[in-house]
Ligand code: IMP
């Protein structure tokens with residue numbers, strides 16, 4: 659496993675992204691919606707750097723696939739969303755923008771729920787992987803196409819608790 663982003667680099671990147679988000683919303687009330695499970699660490703760090711009136715919601719979006727290289731159809735659960743997003747500015751927060759399919763499917767759901775605006779923020783954007791025409795509105799870092807773990811991100815539900823971001827070697831991905 660090799661470290662890609664240290665704790666200090668993460669802190670600085672998230673502060674930069676929070677500054678962009680503060681400027682964009684300019685004090686307007688915001689509903690931040692974290693996409694479970696990978697976004698939880700970013701969500702916790704990001705909301706403490708925002709000072710507008712803020713609500714927080716969570717949704718579950720999971721690719722129904724056993725092979726992490728080939729995502730299956732997306733199962734979306736907005737039932738966890740405790741707050742009403744009607745007429746609200748919504749910022750969807752996810753860990754990674756890889757092919758982009760997850761956020762591309764989630765954004766229209768929030769349009770349908772009557773959100774006033776829907777934007778997206780991610781910790782990482784993988785270079786050259788997008789399969790959809792949208793881009794994340796805010797991204798703390800761009801990374802090469804490697805499989806990464808830590809800071810909320812997992813490989814088979816492990817490593818989410820690492821305080822840094824690391825790239826897994828191919829042999830580490832074969833292990834059970
Ligand atoms: P997308 O729909 O292809 O953009 O994939 C986004 C989701 O795939 C992310 O929310 C992650 O859950 C997962 N994912 C993609 N790449 C990685 C990775 O390198 N490590 C861990 N999870 C990943």
Ligand code: MG
Nearest residue numbers: 694695696753
């Ligand atoms: Mg995810």
